[in-house]
Amino acid sequence: MTAPLFEEVDPGNGCDCPGCVHGRRTSARPPSGRFGGRPATRGVVTVAAAATAALGAIPQAAALGIGAPTPPVPGTAGASxxxxxxxxxxxxxxxxxxxxxxxxxxxxxxxxxxxxxxxxxxxxxxxxxxxxxxxxxxxxxxxxxxxxxxxxxxxxxxxxxxxxxxxxxxxxxxxxxxxxxxxxxxxxxxxxxxxxxxxxxxxxxxxxxxxxxxxxxxxxxxxxxxxxxxxxxxxxxxxxxKGLTTGSAGGQATGGKSATPFPGAAYFGPGANNKHVTELGRMLVARGAGSFYTSGPGPVWGEADRRATQAFQRAQGWTGADADGRPGPGTWNLLVTGRGRSIPGGTTTPGSPASHGVPGFPGRTYFRPGAENDYVTRLGQQLVKKGFGRFYATGPGPRWGDADRRAVEAFQRGLGWRGGAADGYPGPETWRRLFA
Missing domain, CATH: 3.90.1720.10 (endopeptidase domain like (from Nostoc punctiforme))
Structure with a gap:
């Protein structure tokens, strides 16, 4: 396929969009240094130039209407x-x-x-x-x-x-x-x-x-x-x-849910008791914080949650107030998208099963549009071994895509599952059966 060429393509004279309407009203003078106006404008310039040559009495600059100073060069004062x-x-x-x-x-x-x-x-x-x-x-x-x-x-x-x-x-x-x-x-x-x-x-x-x-x-x-x-x-x-907020990475897969937005700092800390604490704990366990929890995670905020959060923050190289053990938007975004560094030497939930050398199910957050991690690669490789490689043109790779979703869905349907149970997104039971 050849590389595209960049050239001016002028709209037709009949275009009634605001830009063209304005252009027809103010096109008496072409841009300095080139004849970039519309066909009608170029015709006026040509006639004016011909008249000048014939009469020999009107200065060329006056005939073309370009007596104004040259506009400043972009990047200099007054060029915006x-x-x-x-x-x-x-x-x-x-x-x-x-x-x-x-x-x-x-x-x-x-x-x-x-x-x-x-x-x-x-x-x-x-x-x-x-x-x-x-x-x-x-x-x-x-x-x-x-x-x-x-x-x-x-x-x-x-x-x-x-x-x-x-x-x-x-x-x-x-x-x-x-x-x-x-x-x-x-x-x-x-x-x-x-x-x-x-x-x-x-x-x-x-x-x-x-x-x-x-x-x-x-x-x-x-x-x-x-x-x-x-x-x-x-x-x-x-x-x-800069104005990007947490949401689905459109164009990568269909049927996925948007990543959960950060609920707010008020949901985490001493006395907090809500579902977001549980979700935070599960995501932290999936990133190697299992050793901090003797049970749970659960909805009541505790010292285990603080220490696990702090360990994850320090794994990113953060220090001081940035690693205080309380999740903020940055910490939450890394966890829900499966990005950032996991806790070095960390473990998943104590006693979590292993399947052919692969750790137990890491969590649903690792398999969402935009996610990129080793678990996606391992999932794809196992799907290929199970006979579902036809969905991959290349790979499998670490970035979750529609090929992964379709392969998982086919595997789930092969188990006799239907409806929401065969949505193409792996859960603990899909993971267990896939690696069994």
């Missing part, structure tokens, strides 16, 4: 509202340069989930929204690569490759999950290859190919793409949206 020379437009409010934001910009990073990001990205792909540096879709976002990401992330403005990094944090390749982006911005020459795409999930166990969601000529699309991209591979940087 100037269209950069790049295959995308400049920073602008929603609904075009002259429009008003669709909603109050109370926060530059509105909260959203991975599921919502992928869902919005798919809308443009389904509609085959045409690529354009100047047109705006009905939702108010510019129809280029950076406008597409602005839309998917739910930003309150249209950004460009030179500003999108402000709304995210750098991550590594191993940390990539659906809804994150791969950004290449060339500050020395923004027009030379600058591009941004949305990561939709790995398509193989070796992590050499992934599903991409991107806006590129002729229209928005989604397809398997080599990591990190077809060209300029060493220059793409992974970023995660």
């Amino acid at each position: 509202d100037v269209t950069p020379q790049t295959p995308q437009g400049a920073r602008s409010p929603l609904h075009g340069p002259a429009g008003k934001p669709a909603r109050p910009a109370a926060s530059p990073t509105p909260a959203t989930t991975r599921n919502e990001i992928i869902k919005r990205a798919k809308v443009w792909v389904t509609a085959k929204v045409p690529y354009s540096m100047s047109a705006y879709w009905s939702d108010g976002y510019r129809q280029d690569c950076s406008g597409y990401v602005s839309m998917a992330w739910g930003l309150t403005s249209n950004e460009w490759t030179g500003s999108l990094a402000e709304f995210g944090v750098k991550i590594t390749k191993d940390e990539l999950q659906p809804g994150d982006i791969l950004l290449f911005h060339n500050p020395d020459n923004p027009e030379a290859g600058s591009h941004v795409v949305i990561f939709g999930g790995w398509t193989n166990g070796k992590h050499t190919e992934y599903t991409v969601y991107e806006q590129t000529p002729p229209h928005a699309r989604s397809q398997p793409t080599p990591y990190p991209y077809w060209s300029n591979g060493s220059k793409y940087v992974p970023y995660r949206y």
